[in-house]
Amino acid sequence: xxxxxxxxxxxxxxxxxxxxxxxxxxxxxxxxxxxxxxxxxxxxxxxxxxxxxxxxxxxxxxxxxxxxxxxxxxxxxxxxxxxxxxxxxxxxxxxxxxxxxxxxxxxxxxxxxxxxxxxxxxxxxxxxxxxxxxxxxxxxxxxxxxxxxxxxxxxxxxxxxxxxxxxxxxxxxxxxxxxxxxxxxxxxxxxxxxxxxxxxxxxxxxxxxxxxxxxxxxxxxxxxxxxxxxxxxxxxxxxxxxxxxxxxxxxxxxxxxxxxxxxxxxxxxxxxxxxxxxxxxxxxxxxxxxxxxxxxxxxxxxxxxxxxxxxxxxxxxxxxxxxxxxxxxxxxxxxxxxxxxxxxxxxxxxxxxxxxxxxx
Amino acid sequence: xxxxxxxxxxxxxxxxxxxxxxxxxxxxxxxxxxxxxxxxxxxxxxxxxxxxxxxxxxxxxxxxxxxxxxxxxxxxxxxxxxxxxxxxxxxxxxxxxxxxxxxxxxxxxxxxxxxxxxxxxxxxxxxxxxxxxxxxxxxxxxxxxxxxxxxxxxxxxxxxxxxxxxxxxxxxxxxxxxxxxxxxxxxxxxxxxxxxxxxxxxxxxxxxxxxxxxxxxxxxxxxxxxxxxxxxxxxxxxxxxxxxxxxxxxxxxxxxxxxxxxxxxxxxxxxxxxxxxxxxxxxxxxxxxxxxxxxxxxxxxxxxxxxxxxxxxxxxxxxxxxxxxxxxxxxxxxxxxxxxxxxxxxxxxxxxxxxxxxxx
Numbered sequence: 001x002x003x004x005x006x007x008x009x010x011x012x013x014x015x016x017x018x019x020x021x022x023x024x025x026x027x028x029x030x031x032x033x034x035x036x037x038x039x040x041x042x043x044x045x046x047x048x049x050x051x052x053x054x055x056x057x058x059x060x061x062x063x064x065x066x067x068x069x070x071x072x073x074x075x076x077x078x079x080x081x082x083x084x085x086x087x088x089x090x091x092x093x094x095x096x097x098x099x100x101x102x103x104x105x106x107x108x109x110x111x112x113x114x115x116x117x118x119x120x121x122x123x124x125x126x127x128x129x130x131x132x133x134x135x136x137x138x139x140x141x142x143x144x145x146x147x148x149x150x151x152x153x154x155x156x157x158x159x160x161x162x163x164x165x166x167x168x169x170x171x172x173x174x175x176x177x178x179x180x181x182x183x184x185x186x187x188x189x190x191x192x193x194x195x196x197x198x199x200x201x202x203x204x205x206x207x208x209x210x211x212x213x214x215x216x217x218x219x220x221x222x223x224x225x226x227x228x229x230x231x232x233x234x235x236x237x238x239x240x241x242x243x244x245x246x247x248x249x250x251x252x253x254x255x256x257x258x259x260x261x262x263x264x265x266x267x268x269x270x271x272x273x274x275x276x277x278x279x280x281x282x283x284x285x286x287x288x289x290x291x292x293x294x295x296x297x298x299x300x301x302x303x304x305x306x307x308x309x310x311x312x313x314x315x316x317x318x319x320x321x322x323x324x325x326x327x328x329x330x331x332x333x334x335x336x337x338x339x340x341x342x343x344x345x346x347x348x349x350x351x352x353x354x355x356x357x358x359x360x
Numbered sequence: 361x362x363x364x365x366x367x368x369x370x371x372x373x374x375x376x377x378x379x380x381x382x383x384x385x386x387x388x389x390x391x392x393x394x395x396x397x398x399x400x401x402x403x404x405x406x407x408x409x410x411x412x413x414x415x416x417x418x419x420x421x422x423x424x425x426x427x428x429x430x431x432x433x434x435x436x437x438x439x440x441x442x443x444x445x446x447x448x449x450x451x452x453x454x455x456x457x458x459x460x461x462x463x464x465x466x467x468x469x470x471x472x473x474x475x476x477x478x479x480x481x482x483x484x485x486x487x488x489x490x491x492x493x494x495x496x497x498x499x500x501x502x503x504x505x506x507x508x509x510x511x512x513x514x515x516x517x518x519x520x521x522x523x524x525x526x527x528x529x530x531x532x533x534x535x536x537x538x539x540x541x542x543x544x545x546x547x548x549x550x551x552x553x554x555x556x557x558x559x560x561x562x563x564x565x566x567x568x569x570x571x572x573x574x575x576x577x578x579x580x581x582x583x584x585x586x587x588x589x590x591x592x593x594x595x596x597x598x599x600x601x602x603x604x605x606x607x608x609x610x611x612x613x614x615x616x617x618x619x620x621x622x623x624x625x626x627x628x629x630x631x632x633x634x635x636x637x638x639x640x641x642x643x644x645x646x647x648x649x650x651x652x653x654x655x656x657x658x659x660x661x662x663x664x665x666x667x668x669x670x671x672x673x674x675x676x677x678x679x680x681x682x683x684x685x686x687x688x689x690x691x692x693x694x695x696x697x698x699x700x701x702x703x704x705x706x707x708x709x710x711x712x713x714x715x716x717x718x719x720x
Contacts, residue, residue: 002388003388003394004392006394008403011401013394014395014397014398016387022386023383026379026380027363034373035374037560037606038366041371043368043682073562074433074434074581077596078434078581109581109582112581193598195601200600200601200602200603201401201602219579222437223437223441240562241560242560242603246397319393322403
């Protein structure tokens, strides 16, 4: 078996020990005689998995006691609708900060349920920076202020936490959750699709401050009513049990790596090596403002798009896959989430230098 | 490794060869160097898995060309809301047939989006039968007529296909899909949560006639808009990729067992053995009308509820789990979906006789 270096933007690489444990436990989870996939979600075995997974997440993110953790289905795109369904609290508008493709999707979807104000936008720089706090125009009556903490496509990341005063801050953290310590108490709500740093696609985490619950619009499907989910510990219906189990294994792996401080150090080292390589090169370029560059998704360009196909082909021949950039941005993109090892970035950097020497 | 006989109502037993193949392919799917969980949903590997899974389902159910197959998230309870969001087509009411707990949930949820008429109900028999077609009062202007083809909790199943004239018939088939041949052309829409006969929880199948698409309510989240999903082959966002992969393995296993005819024979034999045992006994009783008994979920009662705990304890000691009935019905329930082997039913029947001999 040869494992590739997988730079996919999501679903993305998982830690090898997690996959090995999942394989070993597939037909018989710890002497239960069942696969986790086969377990009644209300049986003692799965209830223990859910409780342990939740406890690990609370520990890793140091989630305060006045927050609820929900395990949901539907993905982050689904949450873009479910969020305003639940969080308007009788108000008729919400503020959004536009930093790229994912915040754009959030803005479009929210418009079905409320008036959407764009409090700040990076459009002028073609979404290559995060609008500085000073440029934000927050409506004090807004139900919340929404940000995308890491734009997976554009490769732009917040390295600071916005101050939105009394208006709750909401963050789509799908592509950088668990990559560094976060002060959860600064947020009203955090959501994240699982398929980057958490586990398999089909699971979405929501972490929400209790006082914001209880005002879902009447049209909210009951399985997407945060308050109803919180009251039933995410068990209104059958949750995505196997995805929750894998998430628990990933959380344990993160803990074993030194928790979020450990992940932050590793991610900084990986991203640093890649950006240093880009900056030292007269060949590759990064489109993103230096202070807002993502540690998770690194878009870069070759001097001539005509070289892209050859670059990708050579990478694949060396066991490096999914380096093609998103069509909106073009060029290349290396997604280097938690589970992408330093060895993958070292291999990529070595190949980039080799390719530059040949074509530079 | 000792596998138990798992009578869970869902998530439920999966075929052992499927689990073995999943374990073997966990870290490296067919030489790709990746787990299926790690694959970009838009990469060639996963695209081939999705296409193969869909083709197998179309083959097994003989789905006509004018139907769309959608792989969705959210579960059947989510579909109870998503269905009226999509299928009202400018009408303001829908008809529902009330046969137990699951149709009750469907009725309650639909009430958020339209007027709900109960076209027939089995309430008079405490939901132990399917109301005969002659008793149905269908509104010819209804957007659709909804049935639950198998009530998982009550153990009541349709062994006939209702004739609803020009009003599209919609069926929640979560707990009996793929257990026998079905004439899909008699239905406007079929939906089914995966965690009984399809695969892991977190995936929901929708099979919908094309002419019913395109009229979603403006409040429909884009990820739950059938037309939008159909136009994008279920890939608006990241689908639950690993659950789809396992579903594909299960579909192949069903095909290898002789397809739905093969499954129907096996299920008839399993259910027949269990019901014959109940009927021949003066000890155990089945609460369900003989002609409407489910081949998937078999509730039964001991003569005295005080014996229930001992029965369950003895079953567990013999490697048989999840036989406790749902609290709404009480007593016992053996769920004997496709993947529950004949050997499990034989072991259960032997134990039931042993227990009867001791306590009868």
